[in-house]
Amino acid sequence: MKVSLFTTCLGEFFYVDVLKDVTEILERLGCEVDVPEGQICCGQPAYNSGYAKDTKGPAKQMIKAFEHSDYIVCPSGSCATMFHEYPNFFSDEPEWEDRAKQVAAKTYEFTQFIVRVLGVVDVGAEYHARATLHTSCHMTRLLGERESHYTLLKHVKGLELVPLPNNYDCCGFGGTFSVKMFPISEQMVDEKIRHIEETKADVLVGADASCLMNIGGRMNRLGKPIKVLHIAQILNSHQGKGDERDADESRKSTIL
Template structure:
């Protein structure tokens, strides 16, 4: 199966190892992975900030960069959810309407691609630790992802997964929300960290590095020992 990679801006710039680990898992499962070096942003930051015209230019480039029939896989439910749910609004009643619809049907977040498309729930990973899982808002609400990551983590040897209280509550990041409403954002992160620490977990796992960046930064500031790690990094461990 041919798969195109979509690597979001912050993963490319701040967490490239997660992208490499996603490739490692996909190749192990028999996928032919390709990466279009011309790709840039999906357009979400500009769109969320209210710059729809500028966002549409970036989104038009995304459409060209990911044209074709291959599946597209991303280590981010946030970007995946934006493309699926908001490109149709940006390009409504336009000449590329069918292209946008086709794109949305081919684009998958990493965990849902493994479970729903490849039909895989055990990648042979080993990760001896106690962990809790954070449902990102984008994963849960934009992409309807709930069980896919948990099915994959359930089959990781040595991993004990413990659910935290209010697991579906936002961590407070929300992109520019964390900048515009810092006190609220910090309070939400603190509550998420308190719930995670209460499980006595060593790690917080999620599909979204944007959430993990926010939670991890606040956790480090508070001096907590709990660590953050992306799902792909867990699944690429031990083999």
């Protein structure tokens, strides 16, 4: 099965190791992975800021870059969701609308693809820790995927997965929201961190780099000892004590 990896902006700049983990997992599950050179930013920052017309250009470029792919896999629920928004941009351009629909139909978030398309629930991972899961807004509410990440984590040997209180609450990132509405965003992420601490988890796991960067950056500034890892880092671990590569890579500082 041929899979094209949508690397995302945050993936390329801050989470390259996560992209490697994603690729290794997919290849181990029998996929042939490529990375289309023509991909750029999906246009989400402009779109979320209200500049829908300005998003058409990036959307067309991404459609051209991925339209010949069999499947498109993205390690981010928010960026995968953006691909599913593309058809809405071109109601006045039937040709592009059709091309956008074809691209959207074969685009999946990473864990969603493993469970829904490959039909795999256990990737053979082993990670010994107490963990809790942050579910991102875009992945659950817009993409509609609420189970695949839980399903895969429940099959990780040695991982104790504990519920996160108010897991449905936004972490406060929201792209430019965290810049324009900084005081509100800061209170939201601080509340999220309080709930994380209630679980007494060693590790916070998530499937969206933007959320992890926001939460991890704030926890780093507050001196919290909890690791913040992308789910691919857990799923690609096979060591009894976890993967030592994960300790610092995911604790990226952000604007908070």
